[in-house]
Amino acid sequence: MTAPTRIRRMRTKGWSLAGAADLFRGGMIVDRSSRFGNPCTVASMAELGYVDPHAAAAANFRFWLAGSRSDAPTDEADRRRDRILSDLHLLRGKDLACTCRYDQACHGDELLRRANMPADELRQWITVVRARVDRQRIRAGEKPLHPEPQAVQR
Template sequence: MECTTTPRRVQRTRRRGEPGMPPGAKYIGRGSRHGNRFKVGEPLPWPYSARFDEPVLIADRQMAVLWYALDLKATVGALYLACRDLAGHDLACWCAEGDLCHGDVLLPVTNAPEDSAEQMLDIVISVLAYGREFPYGPA
């Protein structure tokens, strides 16, 4: 099946009369294989927390998304699985449209040409780390 539109991030909904998940979309929220385990206001999870003497709280959405991107890069096989599972699909989560989301990391990375997904992830990490405007989203 050939993709005729550019994949995008969509918001799941519980509104009456609307489908909770758009057809063909892949769920990337918490509880899924590709969910963001870094939560605003909570301490960094292990093993990242082991590098600091005191708990480091995730201050804001950008920091949570940055840690997600760093974790995607550091976890063996995670980038491959994300590309295999998500390429060519809309990505659905509960984040409001217009808010920065880890789906904004996954979209350009999983839809990059196969041999450049890791380079795209490096670009996304740089953009997030240096606080520039995120060029691939939020949608």
């Protein structure tokens, strides 16, 4: 069986995820209309003057997902990242559909890479990302999203 892949979501009559994804693996839509969508838009990267706004948006997503708060230091962005991290396991083994062309960089490539990491490695990576975000939140004077469990007192 082949590895999960990114497929192009089409908005044309007759296109369906069931028809485009591998019959046995199934697929998930990860474009901006889904909970896995990239919060960084291609349009905003174009406005900032990037030569390749798709590549810039995909790179921004990769850094953001890994815990960077530099472009989005908000509670909403942190909670959105945490929801994606919590649901990455749902993407494991599935084809991912996004509207990006195959010749363009896409945040779906990063989702594919992370979701299909070995389960223990993925859990460890998520723990590191959450700790990274909490350290940045504390430095900014905010409450952490995942406070360390209190030590048991005897």
